[in-house]
Amino acid sequence: MQYFSLNKNAPRVGFQEAVIQGLAPDRGLYFPETITPLPHSFFKNIENLSQEEIAFAAIKQFIGDEIPETELKQIIAETLCFNFPCVSVEEGVFSLELFHGPTMAFKDVGARFMSRCLGYFNRNNDKKVTVLVATSGDTGGAVASGFLGVKGVEVVILYPSGKVSEIQERQLTTLGKNIKALEVDGFFDDCQDMVKKAFLDDNLKHKNLTSANSINIARWLPQMFYIFFAYQQLKKHNKPLILSCPSGNFGNICAGIMAKRLGLPISHFVASTNANDAVPRFLVAGNYEPKPSVATISNAMDVGNPSNFIRIQQLYRFDLKEFEKDFSSYSFSDTETEKAIQTIYHRTQYITEPHGAVGYLGLKKEMAKHPESIGVFLETAHPIKFLDVVEPLLDLKLPIPEQIESVLNKEKVSVKIKTYEELKQFLD
């Protein structure tokens, strides 16, 4: 498979090159040259397939022959080391729980897949790669855990000081070994800008920098897996399926749309956002005007200029009319989100956290227009990761899962930086 840059000013590259580069030399995101739907028989038979078989079928064409079949199957098996249950929350509404992995965030999937791809590409070579990643919350922990101990890979994580939860901070600052954490005096967008700048800095070429944000195709594409798993579990209801993704950088929803291009029967997409509403405003006004991010209680979605939106526009051929057929996007305030967490719990006993609750709100809003449908929202993190919000709202104490317990007593190690120059010095 060949990938082109969405800025259209860089050479086409294969899967390996696109993963290693992260961002194309013209700063564009890579996009696959062709998307071939899976055969109808695959969807007819999907309930009889294992998750590993589904994942293999979904991703194979995007990798081509650059990773041999047996190796790719091994990478998939190691990626999918946990479950993805669709839990019934209320009549016709399901929560796809993506938080059963090692860091209790959906990003475990992309991080595990990508790290193992890089490990494979590095198998015979001693050239060190530095994975440079900006996190608004959960990416850092998932990348730290996914890449820990991977040969030939150094990981540097930038996170906005004071804007991630205590547990998130522990997960990305306590592992040591090949994982380093930089605490940035600023917002997520500042972290992201520094990372983008570093990729284009000729003076850092010798570091072989790559990204592990969802701009990287090896992080983004495997996110299709669990959208397929949701359909596999919900197919028996035999009703149109609406998918709502709590969206920040819009990687998940973009993976969902890709899954539909492969033939997955999703009837409607909802990109649910917090106050960072560049995309909902785009759908109303028709022009895309990103703004600096604002802080919210769903902080992993505090993204002013979602990187994957350009890929989504490509998938809809940059045509607002195409969007209108099966894509909506709604923004919700912190107050609405808090109220949803309470209402869902009091009505159903189901505990959501702020991101999942935003997803739920968007889903309900869309379902009101399609009463014949069922819907699924992604629960992208375990409520324990946002206990500061969830516990007081529900007036309860959440039990601490084992995965979290193990990092809480470890010592935080981070380096504070403010400017790009400081990042450069650190890397060099």
Ligand SMILES: *Cc1c(COP(=O)(O)O)cnc(C)c1O
């Ligand atoms: C990263 C993240 C999101 C946003 O996902 P995108 O793919 O960037 O839209 C939502 N919820 C949680 C908990 C996250 O960590």
